[in-house]
Amino acid sequence: MEPVLCVRAIEKTFSGADGACPALAGISFDIAPREIVCLMGPSGCGKSTLLRIIAGLDYADRGSLHMATDNNGGTARTAMVFQEHALFPWLSVYDNIVYGLRLSAQRVPEDEVARRAEALLALTRLSGFSRSLPHQLSGGMKQRAAVARALAGEPPVVLMDEPFSALDPFTRRELEDEVLRIRSDLKTTFLIVSHNPEEAVYLADRIIVLSPRPARVAAxxxxxxxxxxxxxxxxxxxxxxxxxxxxxxxx
Amino acid sequence: MVLISRPALRDCGKGLFLIVLLLAVWEAAALVIQNNYILPQIGDIFAVLFQPAAPVLGGPSMIENATVSLREVLTGFGCAALLAIPLGLVIGSSREVGTYLNPAIQILRPVPPIAWMPFAIAWFGIGFHSILFIIAMGAFFPILINTVDGVQGVRRSWVEVAGMFHATTFERFRTVILPGALPMIWTGLRVSFGVAWMCVVAAEMLPGTTAGLGFLIMYAYNLGQLQVIGAGMIVIGLIGLFADTLFRAGQERFFSWQGRD
Known part of the structure; x- marks a missing residue:
């Protein structure tokens, strides 16, 4: 099957106060549609940097990224779930979820926005909370809203940067099950940075382990x-x- | 919209206790001293307050004086906000612009607004426009500083979310920077309104003014009418309290999310 994301020979060097600091030394892998891949490695090895490059929040010095085109043939966009939900505290859950859809880059018609929002609220079991502000929700609910926001643009790959590490173990397991359910319902592909071997084995079809800096694929x-x-x-x-x-x- | 909740009302009661106590001590001292030029009796002060529409010392009434001052404060405050908020948004968003403007701002900021009075009179003449200038000078900096802080305090991750969804520069500004900075801007407005109120009283004390609460206090001082000064101070305090209550209510209503995640 055509991979949904091809990462090829990505290199990245940070220029710090004490000279150049190589972070990523040629990282390559593919991700197939509907796959859940966990990215692991020693802390500080550059997992998050790699994820940010794939998300378009940072630039690689060398290498290339190929992403499958979306259903309309347009350029596909990834979406990221941050470690600390990063919801806008002044927007309701509903407005947070549809935030990306209302920007000119997407310009989804308002009835379609409403349709998707209803579906995502139901999927993430937040239907009763669409008018609530983020601070009125529990930690798990906030992270579910962040997942819904990432899914709203129907991205080919959802990126997650240690998405559940701030949650208690029970909520965490609940959210992990949610990811599995979303994958089987929506056929979503996930690339998840994790620190937790149990979480990785619980979720992933494949685990990619990076070496310490400068990071390569170790296993x-x-x-x-x-x-x-x-x-x-x-x-x-x-x-x-x-x-x-x-x-x-x-x- | 309910301005004051029930627990707030109970706290009001507690706060009132000290006020009553202070008034009692004042009155006791006034009765002992028996000298209106040192300590006027509470009754005399309230006699002025209870006739707000009557001419005070042959001049404008308390209501007229308060209206004049309030109008000056609101105009000067409004001008300051119109200048300081856009400027603060620009400085907060661009380190480069900040580097050019910060030294000048930090030098002008500590100058007491009233020190500008001679210049103000030379440039705008005695009266309304000079007073406006002084008030705007005082109100400008708290709004500016808080707006800059507000913009710089917008979380990086919020900006990144906008970037992740390919927001344009203007959209990022409209949907993230501005709403994220708004609580601090509001705080700036609140602080600045208090400063503006202090400035108006000081500015009106200068010769040439013919109405306003600051004018009234100075006029009463020249005539040795301390009970009128007391009444003027109470009116100033009450208007300040009312304005602050409005700002607080706005904060509760619109920015309850601030600092909570």
């Missing part, structure tokens, strides 16, 4: 377990251990 670990996965299952634990060792080995 690619496929997770061939059926969904829903059981974290107490020996096969699960075995892969989790393999992932942990890969990340530590990369260090």
């Amino acid at each position: 690619e670990i496929p997770v061939r377990l059926p969904f829903p996965r059981n974290p107490a299952d020996p096969a699960f634990l075995k892969i989790r251990e393999e992932v942990t060792r890969a990340v530590l080995g990369a260090e």
Whole structure:
């Protein structure tokens, strides 16, 4: 199947006070449609930088990114879910979710905006809270709203930068299940930066482990377990251990 | 819209306690001293307050004086806001512009507005326009500084969300920078209104004015009518309190999200 995202030989060097600091040293991988890929690696290895480059929030010095075109043949846009939801606190949940759709870059007609918003509110179980302000919601609900906002533009890939690390373990598991449900409902592709081996094995079809700076792809670990996965299952634990060792080995 | 909630009303009661106590101490002292040129009795002060439409000391009534001052404050404050908010938005958004303007701003800012009075009189003549200039000078900087801080305090991640959705520069400004900075701008307006009110009283004390609360206080001082000064001070305080209550209510109503995530 045609990959939805091709990352080719991405290089990035930061110029700091004490000279050049290479962050990414030629990173390449593909992501297939409907795939969930987790990006792991020692902290500070440049996972977030890579994600920001893919999101268009930062620039690569070298290398290329190819993204599948969207249904209308236009340039596809990724959407990102930040670690700290980054909802606009002065907008209602509804207005936050449709924020991108109302900008001139998308200019979605208002009835279509409403249709998508209703669907996303239902999908993320926020229908009763469309008029609430973000500070009136729990942490998990805020992050669900942020996921809905990212999904609103129907992006080919949803990028997530440690999206659930600020949540308690129970809410976290709930949100992880939500991601799996969204993938099967909407056929969305996810690229998720994670620090947590259990989360990665619970969610991912494939785990890409990066080496410390300057980052390269150190390992690619496929997770061939059926969904829903059981974290107490020996096969699960075995892969989790393999992932942990890969990340530590990369260090 | 309810301006004052029930708990706020209870807090009002607590605050009133000290006021009553202060008035009682004042009155006791006045009764002991028995000298209107040192400490007028509360009753005399209230006698002035309770006839707000009557001429005071043969001049304009309390209401007329208050109206004159209020009109000056609102005009000067409005001019300052019209200049300071756009300028603050520009300085806050552009480090480059800030580098050019900041030194001049930081030098002018600590100058007490009233120090400009001789210049104001030389440029605008005695009266309304000079007073406006003084008020605008005083009101300008709190609005400017708070607007700059507000823009610079807009979270990076909010701006990035706009970037992620390919917002144009103008859209980013309209949908993120401005709403994100608005609570601080509002705080600036609130602080500046208080400053403007202090400026008007000081400016009106200068010779040549014929009405206003500052004029009234100075006029009463020349005639040794301390109970009128007391009454003027109370009116100034009450108007200030009322304005501040309005600003606070606006803050509660529109910016309840501030500082909460």
